[in-house]
Amino acid sequence: MDEDRRRPIRSHPPRCVEMQFLGQPDPDIGVCECAFRKRIPMCQNANQFPGLVLGTATFGVAPRSDDVPALVRGALERGITSFDTANSYGNQPEYDQPSVPSHRIRPSSEELLGRALRGIRDEVHLASKVGEPLGRSRVDGPFVGLLTRDHIVEQLDLSLRRLGTDRLDLYYAHLPDLHTPLDETVATFNDLITQGKIRAWGISNYSSAQTEQLMHVVSESGARPPATHQVRYSLAERDVEDSGVTAAAQKFDIPMLAYSPLAGGLLAGRGAIERAYVGHRRWGGGGFSDDQIGRARRFASLADDWGVTPSSLALAWLFRRPGVAGVVVGTSALSNLDDARRATAIDLDDEQLALLDALRFAEDRPGRSDAVDRQLSQR
Numbered sequence: 544m545d546e547d548r549r550r551p552i553r554s555h556p557p558r559c560v561e562m563q564f565l566g567q568p569d570p571d572i573g574v575c576e577c578a579f580r581k582r583i584p585m586c587q588n589a590n591q592f593p594g595l596v597l598g599t600a601t602f603g604v605a606p607r608s609d610d611v612p613a614l615v616r617g618a619l620e621r622g623i624t625s626f627d628t629a630n631s632y633g634n635q636p637e638y639d640q641p642s643v644p645s646h647r648i649r650p651s652s653e654e655l656l657g658r659a660l661r662g663i664r665d666e667v668h669l670a671s672k673v674g675e676p677l678g679r680s681r682v683d684g685p686f687v688g689l690l691t692r693d694h695i696v697e698q699l700d701l702s703l704r705r706l707g708t709d710r711l712d713l714y715y716a717h718l719p720d721l722h723t724p725l726d727e728t729v730a731t732f733n734d735l736i737t738q739g740k741i742r743a744w745g746i747s748n749y750s751s752a753q754t755e756q757l758m759h760v761v762s763e764s765g766a767r768p769p770a771t772h773q774v775r776y777s778l779a780e781r782d783v784e785d786s787g788v789t790a791a792a793q794k795f796d797i798p799m800l801a802y803s804p805l806a807g808g809l810l811a812g813r814g815a816i817e818r819a820y821v822g823h824r825r826w827g828g829g830g831f832s833d834d835q836i837g838r839a840r841r842f843a844s845l846a847d848d849w850g851v852t853p854s855s856l857a858l859a860w861l862f863r864r865p866g867v868a869g870v871v872v873g874t875s876a877l878s879n880l881d882d883a884r885r886a887t888a889i890d891l892d893d894e895q896l897a898l899l900d901a902l903r904f905a906e907d908r909p910g911r912s913d914a915v916d917r918q919l920s921q922r
């Protein structure tokens with residue numbers, strides 16, 4: 544083993560002088576929550592959200608329905624006050640697992656989150672999404688009309704009812720809809736802000752060209768711009784860099800939120816990689832290739848050498864990427880949220896970043912056949 548690789552990782556001091564605070568430094572964890580050393584929008588006003596967001600795509604499966612309230616409470620106790628859901632999360636057929644109640648009787652992620660937030664809604668930042676197909680059409684389509692005014696307005700009302708609230712802090716166009724005029728979609732989100740039903744809107748999974756077109760419509764119409772672009776981004780999945788998505792977000796000053804920041808578990812250490820349901824398999828896709836697993840093992844060894852967990856290291860890497868304002872982590876275990884928080888305190892030097900860069904994971908990504916990919920590829 545190369546001795547150079549063994550040096551322990553440095554951490555920020557438990558005080559941040561450069562940024563706004565999310566809260567006081569936590570003596571138990573010993574880190575400053577403001578972290579990241581760059582402009583991070585916080586959740587205290589309309590267009591802002593904190594850097595650590597709890598994803599809820601698998602609510603009802605992992606965690607199981609009965610365990611959701613404790614996870615949400617635990618997140619809040621750890622200062623994680625931002626939650627990400629969608630009208631399509633949790634109780635779709637492809638999320639089914641043998642030991643979990645079927646999607647036919649499982650509550651949706653929005654319902655479970657809404658129940659867990661009863662009485663404390665005002666203390667959190669709540670985001671949901673519209674634009675993924677629902678039920679059987681997730682496999683066969685049609686993938687049209689998912690961002691029309693009628694569909695957005697109808698689905699928002701359903702989401703609000705399931706979440707038990709009268710407004711969202713952030714409402715996303717989950718996927719681009721090439722069959723609906725962009726000005727209709729943009730005007731609808733803008734009108735919902737004016738009506739007070741949502742405080743801000745965001746986009747997700749837009750290509751660089753689609754972001755350009757959208758921002759052209761925004762600027763021509765005088766509508767409010769999207770507050771964030773939620774993109775699939777991790778050390779193992781970097782196509783947003785190669786395809787110009789990150790550049791477009793920076794060009795238009797749209798903060799990015801990285802979803803699947805651990806590549807669905809690939810970057811979460813050896814134990815996670817070996818689980819039966821990991822990565823895209825959790826929602827109907829395939830598993831990881833041998834090549835990806837080999838690189839993930841080398842990644843985990845680097846984390847060991849540097850005295851941090853692989854998941855903390857993966858998130859710390861993302862926090863350093865230009866334009867990334869935060870990450871949407873998915874977990875059913877509170878201890879993993881502690882890991883995520885520790886990541887905000889990790890410093891990486893240029894040499895360490897170069898070693899991580901050199902891992903360059905294969906771009907073929909077998910198993911990417913979830914609803915998002917089907918919808919994007921069948922246009």
Ligand SMILES: NC(=O)c1ccc[n+]([C@@H]2O[C@H](COP(=O)([O-])OP(=O)(O)OC[C@H]3O[C@@H](n4cnc5c(N)ncnc54)[C@H](OP(=O)(O)O)[C@@H]3O)[C@@H](O)[C@H]2O)c1
Nearest residue numbers: 598599600802803804805806807808811854873874875879
């Ligand atoms: N906009 C979109 O199109 C889109 C698409 C996909 C996802 N998302 C959002 O992003 C969220 C997160 O996505 P994701 O679940 O793929 O994210 P992820 O954080 O990359 O992966 C989560 C997986 O990693 C495991 N894990 C997390 N922390 C760990 C740790 N410290 N140690 C070991 N294992 C760990 C979790 O298992 P445990 O449950 O055991 O912790 C879970 O299986 C979703 O819930 C959703 O809100 C958005």
